Every structure is written in C-alpha cells, then in structure tokens.
Amino acid sequence: MDISYWRELNDGFTDFLVEKGYTHDITRHYRGTINLLIRFANANGYKAYTQEIGEKFLKSEERLMYLQQAGYQRQRLVIRRFNEYLDDGKYSYTYLRVNYECPEAFEEVLEHYLKSLETANLKQCTIDKHRVFTIKLCRDFARNGIESWDTVDAKALAGAFDRATSKAQFAACIRKLFGFLVKEGIVKYNYAGIVPQMHYWKRIPSVYSSDEIEAILGSVDRSNEVGKRNYAILLLAARLGMRSSDISFLRFENIDFVKAIIEFKQRKTGVANQLTLLPEIAEALQDYINNARGDSVEPYIFLTCRESLRKGVLPQLSSGAICRVAAKHFRQSGIEFGDRHHSAHALRMSLASGLVAENVPYEAVRTILGHEDPNAITHYVKFDTESLRSCALDVPMASGRFAEYLASGKGAL
Structure with missing residues (x-):
C-alpha cells in the first residue's frame, strides 16, 4: 500500500476543511473518519480511492453495528464531503462509471467531445464528470422526443434544465459542451446562453492586520x-x-x-x-x-x-x-x-x-x-x-415627518 498517497489525500482534505471554515474539533473528527477509511482500504488491498470504495466502507461500518444511527449518519456526511473535495480534480480518482448507455444517435458526438477534453489536458476526473453529465442530458433529450443533435433547440435545453436534479452541475457543464458543438458545426446556435448562471455565497475570508x-x-x-x-x-x-x-x-x-x-x-x-x-x-x-x-x-x-x-x-x-x-x-x-x-x-x-x-x-x-x-x-x-x-457616504440629517417622528420619542427602543 502506498501510504504516501493516502496520507496526502487526508492532508489535502484537512486543508479543504480549514479553507471551508470548519472548526478544529470538526476537522479532527473528519480526519479520524478518513483514517478509518484508509485502514479499510489497506485491509482490502485498494490502491486508490473511488466513490465505490467510500460506499463499501460505509456498508462495512454499518454492519459492525457498534455505531448509533446518528454516528453512522455523521460518517456518511464525512464521506460525502470527501467526495465533494475530490470533485475539484485535485487527485486522480475516478467517478463511478454510469451503468446506463448513451443513446446511439448521440454517442458518436459524445466520444468526439470527450476526445477534445483529453486534448485540452483536462484531468481524468473532470472528463468523467463531463461524460456523466452529457450522457444524462442525451438520455433526457431521448425521453422527451429529441432524436438527434439536429433537433436540439432552446426549448429542449430549457426543459432539460428544469428537469435536472443538479442545476449547478448543469450550468457548469453546458457551456463547455455547447461551445464544442457550435465550433464543430454540430448545432447552429449556442443555446447554453439561456441557462442561468448559478451564483453561490462565498464566505469572506478571515484577515489580520x-x-x-x-x-x-x-x-x-x-x-x-x-x-x-x-x-x-x-x-x-x-x-x-x-x-x-x-x-x-x-x-x-x-x-x-x-x-x-x-x-x-x-x-x-x-x-x-x-x-x-x-x-x-x-x-x-x-x-x-x-x-x-x-x-x-x-x-x-x-x-x-x-x-x-x-x-x-x-x-x-x-x-x-x-x-x-x-x-x-x-x-x-x-x-x-x-x-x-x-x-x-x-x-x-x-x-x-x-x-x-x-x-x-x-x-x-x-x-x-x-x-x-x-x-x-x-x-x-x-x-x-x-x-x-473611503467610499462610505455621510448619513443625511432627518427631515420632514421622519424628523418629527424621531423628535417625538416614539422611535426610541
């Protein structure tokens, strides 16, 4: 077992939690769960992490029956956060292969698209993410009467977006896909512009003087x-x-x-x-x-x-x-x-x-x-x-009825 691989994985996850604002105690708890995961991987001869290994670890913990339900749910949360961390493509771990197949009418373009991502030197986990998304999109098209890329239009894409379970992933992947489709002349218009941008609140980082x-x-x-x-x-x-x-x-x-x-x-x-x-x-x-x-x-x-x-x-x-x-x-x-x-x-x-x-x-x-x-x-x-x-504006003096209201004392707490 390459202990340095697993150790680096756990250390990187710790950094991820710290940057996300997790407290020291929670970070220590999460790190402890990943140490259990590493022991499980070592005992079963796994050389690299996949989401499937994470699921097998959770099932093994459940079978031990020494955890209360709340404890087991906390472990599931840790593995979910661990997968989220790896989603950024920092390590070479693999998405689980989707069991269903891409509709035949869309398959050739899908393979061409994935090849273009490889040429662009994207990491394998990122390519796998785009592969999963594109297959899901094509299957949605097929279920709703869209039989080929030629018949994809703004209405079809808007409907697929409304039905998507992860709209954030949809918004993140669709622009790259349609940029490729337009460039290759597979579709005439870039309909990705109708998909709204997904904005996320970001915690303002802590700073010191x-x-x-x-x-x-x-x-x-x-x-x-x-x-x-x-x-x-x-x-x-x-x-x-x-x-x-x-x-x-x-x-x-x-x-x-x-x-x-x-x-x-x-x-x-x-x-x-x-x-x-x-x-x-x-x-x-x-x-x-x-x-x-x-x-x-x-x-x-x-x-x-x-x-x-x-x-x-x-x-x-x-x-x-x-x-x-x-x-x-x-x-x-x-x-x-x-x-x-x-x-x-x-x-x-x-x-x-x-x-x-x-x-x-x-x-x-x-x-x-x-x-x-x-x-x-x-x-x-x-x-x-x-x-x-330096950009702050002076607060204007109260006037009119508002000034009378304040002077009356009714506005006092």
Whole structure:
C-alpha cells in the first residue's frame, strides 16, 4: 500500500476543511473518519480511492453495528464531503462509471467531445464528470422526443434544465459542451446562453492586520529546533502567501538561495509558480536547515520533530500539521481573533488583503498567489476594509415627518 498517497489525500482534505471554515474539533473528527477509511482500504488491498470504495466502507461500518444511527449518519456526511473535495480534480480518482448507455444517435458526438477534453489536458476526473453529465442530458433529450443533435433547440435545453436534479452541475457543464458543438458545426446556435448562471455565497475570508501578523510571528521561540522550523513556515505563509500543501512539499531543489527565488508546482492547481525569496525568509530557512533540521536525507525541507521520528512517524511534515503549527501560534500570540479563522490559509488571505489595500495591481496579487483565473482576485476587495471606508457616504440629517417622528420619542427602543 502506498501510504504516501493516502496520507496526502487526508492532508489535502484537512486543508479543504480549514479553507471551508470548519472548526478544529470538526476537522479532527473528519480526519479520524478518513483514517478509518484508509485502514479499510489497506485491509482490502485498494490502491486508490473511488466513490465505490467510500460506499463499501460505509456498508462495512454499518454492519459492525457498534455505531448509533446518528454516528453512522455523521460518517456518511464525512464521506460525502470527501467526495465533494475530490470533485475539484485535485487527485486522480475516478467517478463511478454510469451503468446506463448513451443513446446511439448521440454517442458518436459524445466520444468526439470527450476526445477534445483529453486534448485540452483536462484531468481524468473532470472528463468523467463531463461524460456523466452529457450522457444524462442525451438520455433526457431521448425521453422527451429529441432524436438527434439536429433537433436540439432552446426549448429542449430549457426543459432539460428544469428537469435536472443538479442545476449547478448543469450550468457548469453546458457551456463547455455547447461551445464544442457550435465550433464543430454540430448545432447552429449556442443555446447554453439561456441557462442561468448559478451564483453561490462565498464566505469572506478571515484577515489580520500587519500588527497582528507581527504578533503571531513574534510568538515563536526561535531558540529551539521546533521554533526555528515553525518560524520559517509562518514566514512562507505570511510573506509569500504559500499554501500549507506547497510548504509541506517544498524541496531543496525548489529553492535557489543565490538567485533568491522559490520555484514549485502548486499542489492544488498543478500550475508552476515562482516567488521571490525575501532576505528575511532566506535567513530563517538557513537557520532551520543549518541549526535545527539535522542531517536527514529526506528531499523535503520541513520534517517532523525528532521525538515523532522515534515513534515511526513519516519524516515529512504534513500540510495538516502545518495548519496546526499556524493555529498554535495564533493562540500563543494573544491576539483576539474572535470568530475569524486562525490557520495558515488566514495568513495567505491576510497577505492578499494587505496587498490590495496598498493598491498593488490585481494582476500582481494574482501572480503572487498563483491563480490562473484573472477573476480569482476580485473578491479580495470585499475585505479591503480601509478602501471601502473611503467610499462610505455621510448619513443625511432627518427631515420632514421622519424628523418629527424621531423628535417625538416614539422611535426610541
């Protein structure tokens, strides 16, 4: 069994939960369930995760009969969230193959479409998602009297959308499909425009002021080995906005101290990124490497502490452990974080917020954070509080009947 595959899977899921705003206790509970899933996979010889394995795990837990119904339902929720996390295509896991077939009249175009997605270098799980969606769409067309792509029109597509069980998936997939159909001349018009955009509320990320960030960094005792390591980790997150997964997998080959650059492929997106190695970070890294890390032959820079090594823990520091390092020093700093998240991701978001507040161009911020989507940065303006404050309007003085109403005292609480 490739333990590193499953460990990376669990660590990535932990990061996903942290970014979604889950509390430390809930994240720990979810991680524990995935550890049970990994034991189940190991016992049954499974080398990679699929949704089918998740279902088999749940059935095995149900048969054990030691869980109350509420506990079993919580485990089902964990596996559902785990599948949701993997839906983003971060890992090479496979959608369950749909048992039904595509109607014959639509099948040739479907295969042509899937080939185009492969040529575009989409991940296999993403291609499988489009395959499942397109088959469902074609079957809906066939059931409602649409016998070929030639007879698809706006009415047929609108009806399919109304009948869709997952309108969010419909809206996400239909534009790519019809873009292909129009380009290839299979349909004349791009009817995907009639499908409404599905908007989702996004939680505004937690951010911290520069003074609070300095307090967090200042809470680290750099006189010992663990402190030297933790300080370098926090600097990478706070000054460069690196994700915990990228810090975890940072190798010596990724850092050029002479040219003062860090180059790596992002774990989440697979996109290459290059960052400037600031003198402050270079000094902290060299202090850890030369005076605290030891002479391990591991290619990864950040390792677990020596006590953990003696217990047989894998030497590379996991992304989940890096999140816990950040949370530890948030607490030790003494700052009041209230309902704000306190994790490595909050340091990344704080960097973005600070850069936007300093009028750094969005394109530059996007590049630093490693986003490819040009719109990925625009939501950061939502938590640029100081800039928004300058746009506030003065409240006008009450007048007329409203002023009389206030003066009467009836408006008082």
